Amino acid sequence: MQDNADLGVFAVQLESCALDGWTQLPGSVTASPELLAMDVPERTDRVGQLMARLHARGLVQGWRDELHPISQFFQTETLFEMERACLPYFGLRGYGIHVNGYVRRDGQLFVWVATRSHNKATYAGLFDQMVAGGLPSGVSLIENVAKEAVEEAGVDLADLDNLTSVGSLSYRYETRKGLSAKSLFLYDLELPPSFTPINLDGEVEEFNLVPVSAVLESIACNLRAWKPNSAVVMIEFAVRHGVINPTCEPDYLRLSKYLR
Amino acid sequence: MQDNADLGVFAVQLESCALDGWTQLPGSVTASPELLAMDVPERTDRVGQLMARLHARGLVQGWRDELHPISQFFQTETLFEMERACLPYFGLRGYGIHVNGYVRRDGQLFVWVATRSHNKATYAGLFDQMVAGGLPSGVSLIENVAKEAVEEAGVDLADLDNLTSVGSLSYRYETRKGLSAKSLFLYDLELPPSFTPINLDGEVEEFNLVPVSAVLESIACNLRAWKPNSAVVMIEFAVRHGVINPTCEPDYLRLSKYLR
Structure with a gap:
């Protein structure tokens, strides 16, 4: 993702393998401090803008025009909403x-x-x-x-x-x-x-x-x-x-x- | 277990931690080649003798006088039978x-x-x-x-x-x-x-x-x-x-x- 910086949505962290032999996932996506400081509608809007750009470039397919609440567990506090078609791209x-x-x-x-x-x-x-x-x-x-x-x-x-x-x-x-x-x-x-x-x-x-x-x-x-x-x-x-x-x-x- | 050698039932192997940082279980019990060469009734008998000695010494408690088939998975080939009270001592x-x-x-x-x-x-x-x-x-x-x-x-x-x-x-x-x-x-x-x-x-x-x-x-x-x-x-x-x-x-x- 190269859209992060200007939209302030996600920061991509690539973690190297740990030295103790445990293999970590090669990368992870975390929310930027700017995104975390927003309220839910703002976050939803900001994430939506990024998703729309990914979609326009053909990087996200099968758009359904259906927002899905993102939370840590089922029906706990909604962190933001995201187009349903985008979920697998982030493993959500x-x-x-x-x-x-x-x-x-x-x-x-x-x-x-x-x-x-x-x-x-x-x-x-x-x-x-x-x-x-x-x-x-x-x-x-x-x-x-x-x-x-x-x-x-x-x-x-x-x-x-x-x-x-x-x-x-x-x-x-x-x-x-x-x-x-x-x-x-x-x-x-x-x-x-x-x-x-x-x-x-x-x-x-x-x-x-x-x-x-x-x-x-x-x-x-x-x-x-x-x-x-x-x-x-x-x-x-x-x-x-x-x-x-x-x-x-x-x-x-x-x-x-x-x-x- | 110090009864292994004379009964030829189990061999205890203590494995050290592997160098790559993966922790292995500190010990395991495997059947001796002598036990593996026997048929099921012989194995059951030999294991039973050892269990009876452990029981007599108070190392196995809650004896029920009930044999339990030991196999790799449920109702697959019986390897031997063992007194039910002994199962937890071996994690069976x-x-x-x-x-x-x-x-x-x-x-x-x-x-x-x-x-x-x-x-x-x-x-x-x-x-x-x-x-x-x-x-x-x-x-x-x-x-x-x-x-x-x-x-x-x-x-x-x-x-x-x-x-x-x-x-x-x-x-x-x-x-x-x-x-x-x-x-x-x-x-x-x-x-x-x-x-x-x-x-x-x-x-x-x-x-x-x-x-x-x-x-x-x-x-x-x-x-x-x-x-x-x-x-x-x-x-x-x-x-x-x-x-x-x-x-x-x-x-x-x-x-x-x-x-x-």
């Missing part, structure tokens, strides 16, 4: 919600699998949870779940009484853009057998009600047909509901351990 | 099952909390799951759950149809004896409101049906009344069933992450 954590829409029928579990629209910017045409989405700034988790459930799947508000918060899933992975760090808040939504999801916002191509065992077979044999994190959410669902269990899965302890 | 992992017996009533969740018998060798008089126990050698998880559920809580075999494998919990902690490493296999058992557990093996003083919210309050205010790992299993249950959720728990992501 993003948050999202995934809802497993499921049906019990004759003692067997079925889940609603969404096929993402072919027009989506990311993972177009791939399998996904019935409802999923990033968490925008200033929206609570439950508001976000309710909004997405209605828009994406036409869920009736009364059916949301069965919504249960069931845990979380955090991961980081390297992308072309940098380090993508995500935490997903997971929800189960048991639906009446009579329910059929209807997509209202054009983000879903179709929905299919599939036995969990068939979903796992699809993940095992055809993983590329799945949005990667949605496949992991499905596996977590199968562990939590006993479809993957220590009797059928030799590597159960390790599998279960890493699903959080 | 033990396995167990914990069953959350719960009841849904008017949309609220209640769990059956056991008070451990005052005569138990460990954690006497403390709160525990309705059913819990170590996994003995040669018994499958489901056999163990069924056996303990009948003996400890008088569960009807028909009610076991509602048993669900829901995940695992692995941890290690330092004890006076050494390093205790445990993996618990977790199960939920939804029970009819008419069910009342009856203890048949003298290991439980009494059972109480308690709202999950009150259980959490007890853990928060009176943690010493709980068997430690059973309190963690209760917290995991509350996360999985949405009683602890991201709206009520500011540190939800970290809490959820470490519960596996």
